[in-house]
Structure formats: structure tokens, C-alpha cells
Amino acid sequence: MIKARTARGVVGVAGLLVVAELVGRSGLIDPKLLPRVSTVLKAAFELIVDPEFLFYLSGTLTVWGGGLLLAVLLGTPAGLVLGSLPKADLAVRPLIEFMRPIPSVVLLPLVTLLMAWDHGIKMTIVVYAAIWPILINTMYGLRDVDPVAKETLRSFGFGRLAVLARVSLPSAAPFVLTGVRIAASIGLIVTVSAELLAGGVDGIGTYMVRAQSGFRTDLVLAATVWTGLLGLVANALLMRVHRWAFRWHVVKSGGLA
Amino acid sequence: MLDVVNLRHTYGEGPKAHQALGGIDLKVSEGELVCVVGPSGAGKSTLLRSIAGLIKPTEGHIRIRDTEITDTPGDLAVVFQDYSRSLFPWMTVEENVALPLRRRGQDRKARRAAAGEALNAVGLAGATGKYPWELSGGMQQRVAIARAIAYRPSLMLMDEPFGSVDAQTREDLEDLVLQVRKDHRMTILLITHDIDESVYLGDRVVVLSKAPARVAGELPVNLPFPRDQIATRELPAFVHLRAEVGRLVRGKEHPAAPATEEENLADAEDTSRSGERPAAG
Numbered sequence: 001m002i003k004a005r006t007a008r009g010v011v012g013v014a015g016l017l018v019v020a021e022l023v024g025r026s027g028l029i030d031p032k033l034l035p036r037v038s039t040v041l042k043a044a045f046e047l048i049v050d051p052e053f054l055f056y057l058s059g060t061l062t063v064w065g066g067g068l069l070l071a072v073l074l075g076t077p078a079g080l081v082l083g084s085l086p087k088a089d090l091a092v093r094p095l096i097e098f099m100r101p102i103p104s105v106v107l108l109p110l111v112t113l114l115m116a117w118d119h120g121i122k123m124t125i126v127v128y129a130a131i132w133p134i135l136i137n138t139m140y141g142l143r144d145v146d147p148v149a150k151e152t153l154r155s156f157g158f159g160r161l162a163v164l165a166r167v168s169l170p171s172a173a174p175f176v177l178t179g180v181r182i183a184a185s186i187g188l189i190v191t192v193s194a195e196l197l198a199g200g201v202d203g204i205g206t207y208m209v210r211a212q213s214g215f216r217t218d219l220v221l222a223a224t225v226w227t228g229l230l231g232l233v234a235n236a237l238l239m240r241v242h243r244w245a246f247r248w249h250v251v252k253s254g255g256l257a
Numbered sequence: 258m259l260d261v262v263n264l265r266h267t268y269g270e271g272p273k274a275h276q277a278l279g280g281i282d283l284k285v286s287e288g289e290l291v292c293v294v295g296p297s298g299a300g301k302s303t304l305l306r307s308i309a310g311l312i313k314p315t316e317g318h319i320r321i322r323d324t325e326i327t328d329t330p331g332d333l334a335v336v337f338q339d340y341s342r343s344l345f346p347w348m349t350v351e352e353n354v355a356l357p358l359r360r361r362g363q364d365r366k367a368r369r370a371a372a373g374e375a376l377n378a379v380g381l382a383g384a385t386g387k388y389p390w391e392l393s394g395g396m397q398q399r400v401a402i403a404r405a406i407a408y409r410p411s412l413m414l415m416d417e418p419f420g421s422v423d424a425q426t427r428e429d430l431e432d433l434v435l436q437v438r439k440d441h442r443m444t445i446l447l448i449t450h451d452i453d454e455s456v457y458l459g460d461r462v463v464v465l466s467k468a469p470a471r472v473a474g475e476l477p478v479n480l481p482f483p484r485d486q487i488a489t490r491e492l493p494a495f496v497h498l499r500a501e502v503g504r505l506v507r508g509k510e511h512p513a514a515p516a517t518e519e520e521n522l523a524d525a526e527d528t529s530r531s532g533e534r535p536a537a538g
Contacts, residue, residue, distance in 0.1 A: 148342035155309045156357040156408065157331025166356065170347045248346035251390055 043222035059202025067126025079138025104129035130183035141175025174249040259285040264317035279469025292455035295465030334405035344389040351385040375407035395426035464505035
């Protein structure tokens with residue numbers, strides 16, 4: 001079944017590429033403005049062995065990975081505290097609901113003033129955007145812990161902390177990981193956006209800005225292809241981790257969202 | 258060994274308050290298997306949860322071996338009706354059974370040995386490495402029972418333990434409880450709404466009235482051991498007892514004229530097994 005699914009996905013992507021290529025070759029569009037699919041794909045293959053592009057790419061990976069790691073390190077404990085202390089949750093909730101919808105890139109000017117480290121600035125922006133799904137999924141995961149499971153351990157005489165560590169945490173862990181997976185996608189979007197807006201010495205976004213100023217639309221699109229693939233690979237990896245580590249959850253909930 | 262004195266519990270306050278327990282007195286001796294029956298919503302679970310220390314009763318005393326219970330006693334094991342929620346799905350069967358033994362200060366090796374032994378006792382020696390959700394409902398409840406046995410509690414509480422399994426499995430599990438009790442000399446307080454089951458398993462049946470629950474009556478069960486699903490249930494004494502319990506559960510006094518055997522049977526029949534009593538509160 002999974003194979004059939006993959007096959008259909010491949011057919012869909014290939015179909016779209018073929019159509020786009022045909023439109024490109026029909027002469028309706030000036031290839032200088034919008035290069036053909038084949039041109040873009042060729043450029044993409046060349047980019048991945050181009051040390052200059054790899055240098056730019058490494059910048060994106062650093063900011064994205066670092067930001068995501070920080071978001072996990074901050075968001076999970078905060079979610080644990082807020083998820084297990086309803087009063088603290090009530091106190092902080094309005095603040096969270098206010099801060100959450102603020103697009104993190106609007107903080108760029110402020111953070112740029114406060115910080116001189118290029119990667120640090122972007123990471124801060126990534127953390128701001130990526131922390132919410134982790135925080136909120138952790139909170140809901142904790143609140144969703146089965147009361148019967150908690151009572152079972154309590155009835156054997158285990159204390160609050162033991163119940164938290166042995167029942168609540170393992171039970172909430174799949175939700176946390178789902179939060180991380182959502183945060184990973186958001187993190188990539190924000191990383192590249194910040195690079196496009198703020199520039200810097202490296203990063204895919206910076207590369208795109210430079211390619212665009214040289215009218216190399218093919219390179220801009222080729223870099224876009226790699227950005228998309230990065231997101232795809234990260235998501236697939238985290239899904240795989242989820243299936244492997246939380247098989248019990250996948251079975252119990254009847255699938256992976 | 259268990260001594261419940263004038264236990265009262267009220268949920269909520271003000272006009273919405275619901276008094277679940279209206280003064281329960283109950284004693285369980287060492288090694289005894291006592292079944293508590295009562296209509297749905299009678300506060301049976303409230304009683305059990307109070308004894309387990311999971312809720313603080315409004316009034317009254319609970320003593321286990323002369324020690325007043327104020328928190329979770331740490332020396333009892335509860336088998337819940339909902340095995341699929343009570344077992345931890347991220348742990349193997351063996352890990353589930355071994356986990357509470359951490360409280361006993363046993364090292365890893367001793368925990369594994371005790372878990373293996375308990376699983377063996379419930380006929381699940383081959384399932385140690387499996388996950389609970391890979392097992393059938395009846396097998397999952399066996400795991401929960403093994404977990405309770407391994408802990409060697411001074412008192413085992415069972416809350417409608419067979420309410421979620423099919424009839425055949427239910428009979429197997431009832432016999433398993435009798436076996437376990439005999440082999441491990443356990444003291445068991447079992448809560449059920451099933452009158453037949455209470456008579457079949459118990460040394461004594463305690464009947465609760467509807468909420469606010471009080472003890473409506475107590476009947477010693479002098480049926481011979483070993484009990485047998487077919488032979489025991491056809492004994493006249495069994496039929497009589499379940500009719501008696503049935504009357505108490507329904508809150509009926511003895512009829513003025515002695516009832517015929519037929520009426521006795523009919524009455525017992527419809528309050529037993531799957532027969533749901535009218536909900537009381």
C-alpha cells in the first residue's frame with residue numbers, strides 16, 4: 001500500500017514537471033524570465049556539487065538546526081511546566097495567545113539592533129517561530145495523559161514526580177515529537193525568509209538574492225528546489241523517528257497525522 | 258486487616274452536591290475474598306478509590322493492618338476494569354509487570370524474575386516481550402493481574418475487573434482469581450455489579466444500597482472449594498444465595514409468604530449477568 005502511495009506521488013510530481021516543461025517549450029513564456037523545468041533541474045544538479053552553493057547551504061542548515069534545537073530545549077520544559085500546573089497555564093495563556101500570531105520576521109529589526117552575530121539573529125527569529133507548536137503540543141500531550149494510567153501508578157504508591165516521569169512524559173512524548181515536526185517546517189520557512197530579508201554572509205536566501213540580482217532566475221529556482229527538498233527530507237526523517245520510537249502510539253491512534 | 262468505619266463521601270458542594278457514600282462499615286480479614294455488589298452508580302468505585310487513597314473521603318476512617326490510610330498506602334494493588342488504559346502501551350508486558358516493583362527497592366534482576374514468575378502464574382509466560390496492545394483483552398487483564406500479584410500487596414483491590422471481556426474469558430479470569438488467591442494467599446476486595454460473579458468468587462458478599470450507599474446486607478458464601486463454573490452454579494445453595502443477593506441489591510424485603518423456587522430463580526435470573534439494573538443516580 002505504501003509502495004502504491006509512493007508510486008502515485010511520483011506520477012503526480014513527474015506529470016506536473018512534464019506539463020511545466022511543455023508550457024516552457026511552447027514559446028508562450030520567455031525562458032529568460034521563467035526558465036524551463038529542464039534548465040532548472042540541470043542547474044539544481046550542478047548546484048549541489050558547487051562548493052560556493054554548499055557554503056551558502058551550510059549557513060541555512062546551521063541557523064535552522066540550531067534554532068530548532070534551541071526551540072526544543074526551551075519549548076519542551078516550558079510546556080511540561082505549563083501542562084502540569086493549570087494555574088501557571090492560566091496566567092501565561094493570554095501572553096502566549098498574543099505573542100503566537102506575531103510573524104517572527106517582524107522582530108528582525110529589533111533583534112538586529114540587540115545582537116551583532118548574524119547567525120544568532122536569525123536563530124532567534126527561528127526560535128520565536130518554532131517554539132509555539134512544540135510548547136503547545138507538549139502542553140496538550142500532558143493534559144491528554146490517561147487519568148487511569150496515572151491512577152494506576154499512584155495506587156502502587158508512586159509520588160507525583162514518579163508519575164510525571166514514568167507515565168506523563170512517555171505518554172506525551174509522541175505529541176512533543178509531532179510538535180517538533182511542525183516546528184521543523186516552520187523553522188525552515190523562517191530561516192530562508194530571514195535570509196531573504198536580512199541577507200548575511202551565507203544561507204540559501206542570501207544566495208537567491210544574489211542570483212536574482214544577476215538575473216539568474218534558473219539559479220533562484222534551483223535553490224528553491226533544494227529548499228523544498230530539505231523540508232521534505234526533514235519531515236520524512238522525523239516521521240520515521242516517530243514510527244520507530246512510538247510504534248505503540250501509531251498503533252493506538254490508528255495512524256500518523 | 259482492612260477496616261472501614263463510617264465512610265462517607267460527597268462529591269461537589271452546595272445544591273449540586275452528590276453524596277455517594279452514606280456511612281459504610283466494612284471489614285475484610287486476612288486471606289479473605291470479599292465481593293462488593295451494588296446497583297450502578299451506588300458508589301462502589303468511590304469506596305474502592307477511597308481505600309486505594311486515590312480520593313480523600315469526606316468523613317470516616319480506613320485502616321489497613323491498623324494503620325490509618327491518609328494517602329496512597331503503597332502496599333496494595335488495584336486491578337482496574339479498563340486494562341487497556343491501565344497498562345502502559347510504551348512498555349512491554351514484562352516491563353509493565355516489573356515497574357511497580359521499583360517501589361519495593363528491588364534491583365533489575367529481581368524485578369525481572371518476579372515479573373516472569375507472576376506472568377507464569379497467569380499463563381502468559383510466552384508474552385513477556387510483547388506489547389499489551391498486541392494481546393487480546395482477556396490477556397491484557399491477565400497482565401494487569403500479574404502486575405498485582407508480582408507486587409505482593411497486602412490487599413488486592415479489583416474494580417469490575419471483568420466488565421470489559423466476553424463471557425468465556427470472564428469465566429476463565431474468575432477461575433484465575435480463585436487460583437491466584439489460593440496460590441498466593443491473597444486478601445482480595447472485588448467490586449462487581451454482577452450478582453452471580455459475587456457469589457461464585459466470594460467468601461462473603463457485601464451488598465451496597467443505591468447512593469448514598471450504605472451496607473444493605475452481608476451474606477457469607479459457604480460454597481465448597483474448589484469452585485467450578487458449572488457444578489458450583491447449579492448447587493441449590495448457589496441459586497439460593499444469588500437470589501438473596503439479588504433481593505438485597507434491588508432493595509426488596511423478603512416476601513411475606515415464602516417464594517416458590519421458580520420465583521426465586523426468575524428474580525435471580527433477571528438481576529444477574531448482563532441484566533442492567535435501573536440506574537440509580
